Amino acid sequence: MKALRIALIVIVALVLLLVAGVGAAMMVIDPNDYKGHIEQAATDNTNLELSLNGEIQWSFMPLGLSVADVTASLKGEDFVALKELVASVDLWSLIRMAPAVHTFQLDGFRANLIMDDNGTGNWTRVMPEAEQQQEATNGDTQQTLTDESGDEMISFNVQQVRITNAQVNVEDRRSGQSLQLSNARLEASDIALGQDFPLELGFSVSLNEPELNVDGTLSMQLNAARNLEQFSVSGLDSDFTLAGAAFNGETISAGLNGSAKADLEAQSARVSDLVASLENLAVTANLHMQGFSATPDISGNLKLAEFSPAVLLKRLGQPAIKTSDEAVLSRAAFQTALATRDDMVHLEKTRLQLDDTEFNGELGYGLTNGALVVDLEGNRLNLDRYLPPRTESEDNTAKEAPNSQTATAGDSDLLPLEALRSLNLDIRLSLGELVASNLTLTDLLARITGGDGRLSLDELSANLYEGSFNMTAALDARSNNPQWQFSKQLSGVQTQPLLMDLAELDLLSGAVNVSANASSQGNSIDSLLDNSDGKADFRIEEGAIENVNMTRMACKGISQAHGESLSVEDWGDSTPFNDMSGNFTINSGVLENENLTADLAGLRLEGDGVVDLIESILDYRVGLRVVGEVHRDNACRVNERIQNVVIPVRCQGGFGDNPAGLCGFDGRRFGDVLESMARQEVDRKKEEAKEKARKRVEEEIKERVDDETKNRIRNLLN
Secondary structure (H helix, E strand, O other): OHHHHHHHHHHHHHHHHHHHHHHHHHHHOOHHHHHHHHHHHHHHHOOEEEEEOOOEEEEOOOEEEEEEEEEEEEOOEEEEEEEEEEEEEOHHHHHOOOOOEEEEEEEOOEEEEEEOOOOOEHHHHOOOHHHHHHHHHHOOOOOOOEOOOOOEOOOOEEEEEEEEEEEEEEEEOOOOEEEEEEEEEEEEEEEEOOOOEEEEEEEEEEEOOOOEEEEEEEEEEEEEOOOOOEEEEEEEEEEEEEEEHHHOOOOEEEEEEEEEEEEOOOOEEEEEEEEEEEOOEEEEEEEEEEOOOOOOEEEEEEEEEEEOHHHHHHHOOOOOOOOOOOOOOOOEEEEEEEEEEOOEEEEEEEEEEEOOEEEEEEEEEEOOOOOEEEEEEEEEEEHHHHOOOOOHHHHHHHHHOOOHHHHHHOOOOOOOHHHHHOOOEEEEEEEEEEEEOOEEEEEEEEEEEEEOOEEEEEEEEEEEOOEEEEEEEEEEOOOOOOEEEEEEEEEEEEHHHHHHHHHOOOOEEEEEEEEEEEEEEOOOHHHHHHOOEEEEEEEEEEEEEEOOOHHHHHHHHHHHHHOOOOOOOOOOOEEEEEEEEEEEEEEOOEEEEEEEEEEEOOEEEEEEEEEEOOOOEEEEEEEEEEOOOOOOOHHHOOOOOOOOOEEEEEEEEEOOOOHHHOEEEOHHHHHHHHHHHHHHHHHHHHHHHHHHHHHHHHHHHHHHOOHHHHHHHHHHHO
16 A cells, blocks of 8 residues: 555656646746747748747647747748637646647638649749659658557547638639638537547638639538548538529529448448438438449439429529420429449439429439430420420511521531440330420330440331321441431321421321331431432322312313303312322432322322422422313313313422412413313314214115115225
C-alpha cells in the first residue's frame, strides 16, 4: 500500500509539474515576439508574403492558440487571408497520453484562386520550383497507424469544429468565367471515429457565365469507422435555392434527403429513401451496389412521384410548350425496379405515365455493348394533342404549296449515320390505340432490331378504318449511301374516312387493298425519291369517286353525239363503282399506271397516268367506255351508234388542289371521238345501202327465175 501511495503521489506531482510548466511557459513566452521569424520562414520556404497583423494569444483551459488578421500574398496579389484562427487541445487528454482536439475555429477565411491565360493555377506557384520538383521525385509518403493485431486503426477525437464566413474566389482568365463561394460555414461537434456525429453546412455560390446563384444548407449525421473503411450518412436534410438567367427571374427550390452507407472493404454501397426534389419533381431511390468495378451489381427501385410537367416548366421560368390541347402535360410519373445481370442494366416492372397514356414493361441497357432493349405495352396515345396548334396561315400555306417544306429540306441529311452504326437495338412496342396526323390506329405493334449498321423494322402493324396494315423495312447504313427496302400491305381499309382524317380529302370511298414493294438509296428526301424503284398493286371494292360525277361527263359526250342537250340537272356529287384496280411502277419518285380500270353504271372506266411525288402533281387520262344504259335522260340514251364509244376525261393538278376540280370532260380528245364516230356512221350507212340493194336484186330475181338460178345468183352476190 505504501508503494501504491508513493506512486500516486509521484503521478500527481508530475501532473502538477506539467501544468505548472505549461502555465509558466505561457506567462513567460510571448508568441508575438516570434511573428517576424514566422513571416520570414514563410518567405524563405515559399513564394508567399505572410503578414501576421493581429495578436497571437495563448489559452490555458483548454490549451490553445489563437491568431487574428493573417494575410498572404503571392507575387503581389492577395492569395489567402483569415480573420481569426483558434485551435485548442484538451489538456487532460495530453495528460492521459491520448491527445484530443478540443476546438478548431476558423472565421473570415478568404482565398483567391486564379488560372492564368496559359491554364496554370496560382496555387501551383506557392512552393519554389526546386521543392516542387523534389516532391514530384520523392513521391508521397503515407504512414498508417495500426493496433497490436496489425489492423489499421486511427484514433481521432475533436470536440468542436467551426468554420464561419469563408469565401473562395475562383477565376479562369482564359474563358472569363468566375465562381465565388461565400458565406460558407461548417459546424460539427463530438467528432470521433466509430460513432455518429452531427454536421451542418451552409454556403452561397455565384457563377457569372452562365449566371447562376445557389444558396444551400445541409444537416446530417456522419459516421466513419476507425479503420476508415466504412462510412455512413443518416438523417440527411438539405435545401437549396437557385436563381439566374436560365430561370428568367424565378427562384427555384431543390432538396436532397435520406441516408447512405458505403463499405470500401466489402465494396458495397446502399442508399435508403434518398429523395431528390426540384420544385414539384421528386425522385425516390432505394439502391444497393455490390462491387466498385465498371460493371457493378446494382439492385433496388426508383420512383418519380406524379407531377405536372407544365407546372414544373412554369416554376423553372421556362416558356410553356405550345400544344393543340392545353390540358396535356398535366400528369407524369415513373417507377421501376432496377437490377444488373449479364452486363445489362434491367429496368423491370417499369411504369411510365403521361396524362392518360400509360406504358408498362421492361427496359434494358448493355454496359459493355450499349445494347438497348425495350419491351413496353401501352393503352392509348394521342400524339396530335401534343403537337403545336396550326395557324390559319400555316394551313393556307400547306394547301397552296404542299411540297414547299419538302423542297426546302429535301437535300438535308435524314439520319445521323455514325450514330446509327453504333446502335444495338431490340425494341418491341405495342399500343392499344394511337392517334397521329388525325388517323386512328388500334392494336399497334412495332418491332425493331438492329446492330452493326443494319436496322430492321421487322413488323409495324395495326388495325385502322375497318381494315389493317402491315409494313416491314430494312436499312443498311454501313456506307455513306444507305440502302433502303420497304414492303407494305393494306387490307380492307376504308379510304374515305382515312383520306378525310389524314388530309381532309373527300376523294375516294371504298375498301382498299394495297400490296407494295420498293427500294431506294441515299440519306435525303431528294435522293430517296430520285433513286426509288418498286411496284404496287391496288384494288378498291364497292366504292365511289367523290365530288366527281363521271356519269354526267359521259352523258355530256353522248348528248353531243346525238346533237341534243341534257335536261336533268341533279346529277349527284359522286360516281359509284363496283371495283377499281390497277398497278403502279415506281421509278425515280414517279408512279406510273397504265391499267386503271373500274366498273361504273353502264360505263367501264379505263385510264392511265402518272403521279409525280417530287412535284406533287398527278396527270391521268381516263376513258369512260359505254357498255350499257348510262342514265335515264333521253339525250343520254345508248344505241348501236353509242355502244362502246369512249368518253374522254382528264384528271390533272396538284396534291393541294380542290378534288372537285381535278377531273373534267376532255373536249379536245372528244373531238377525235366524234370524228371517229362520224366515220363509223358513214361506213354503217354504206353497209345499209349495200344491204338494201342486195335485197332489192334478190326480190326482182325471185319473181323471174327458178329456185336453182336464184341460188346461183344469191351465191354470186354473196
